[in-house]
Amino acid sequence: MLKKERAARVLERLEELYPETPIPLDHADPFTLLVAVVLSAQCTDKKVNEITPELFRQAPTAKAMWKLGEQQILEIIRPLGLSKQKAKSLARLSEIIETEHNGRVPETFEALELLPGVGHKTASVVMSQAFGHPAFPVDTHIHRLAQRWGLTNGKNVSQTEADLKKLFPETSWNKLHLQIIFYGREHCTARGCDGTRCAICRELYPNRKRPVETKKA
Numbered sequence: 001m002l003k004k005e006r007a008a009r010v011l012e013r014l015e016e017l018y019p020e021t022p023i024p025l026d027h028a029d030p031f032t033l034l035v036a037v038v039l040s041a042q043c044t045d046k047k048v049n050e051i052t053p054e055l056f057r058q059a060p061t062a063k064a065m066w067k068l069g070e071q072q073i074l075e076i077i078r079p080l081g082l083s084k085q086k087a088k089s090l091a092r093l094s095e096i097i098e099t100e101h102n103g104r105v106p107e108t109f110e111a112l113e114l115l116p117g118v119g120h121k122t123a124s125v126v127m128s129q130a131f132g133h134p135a136f137p138v139d140t141h142i143h144r145l146a147q148r149w150g151l152t153n154g155k156n157v158s159q160t161e162a163d164l165k166k167l168f169p170e171t172s173w174n175k176l177h178l179q180i181i182f183y184g185r186e187h188c189t190a191r192g193c194d195g196t197r198c199a200i201c202r203e204l205y206p207n208r209k210r211p212v213e214t215k216k217a
């Protein structure tokens with residue numbers, strides 16, 4: 001099966017499994033989505049969703065988050081990993097959004113990636129899910145599955161993103177990245193599948209005998 005054929009089969013199977021793709025992080029608008037994604041670094045979505053209701057109750061806007069301040073943010077998000085750095089980033093990015101962007105989350109990759117705590121993946125999530133711009137955020141699940149499915153050589157997440165964008169139609173990116181994440185969490189997990197066990201891996205590579213060694217992101 002050629003790479004393009006594998007990609008087409010993946011798209012077909014994931015659309016059957018996940019016709020709807022709700023965003024796993026609870027949010028109400030671009031700002032709360034941005035905050036939730038920043039908090040999700042090295043943390044489960046479930047844990048973030050347990051913490052954000054109180055944070056958003058006290059600070060639903062950039063102005064309110066800035067006024068809340070780093071220390072109070074830290075008190076709320078302390079159960080999350082990297083809480084000190086995240087509190088610092090949230091306080092500072094909220095100040096920048098309020099003072100330099102009139103309180104609105106910027107709608108460009110360039111401006112988003114200048115915000116503290118916001119890398120390319122976070123910016124891609126916000127651009128795709130908050131604003132509807134085509135983007136293909138690559139997390140550890142997508143990086144792992146793209147290698148198992150023979151869609152990338154997996155040298156790094158930037159290469160994986162570029163390879164996937166070439167293989168899949170732009171109109172599918174925003175939904176597909178969530179579909180792959182859902183599948184990676186439910187069926188093709190880091191330990192539960194090694195490239196030979198889940199349904200899609202078996203369909204794409206029915207004769208594969210050896211496990212796929214995932215190159216780290």
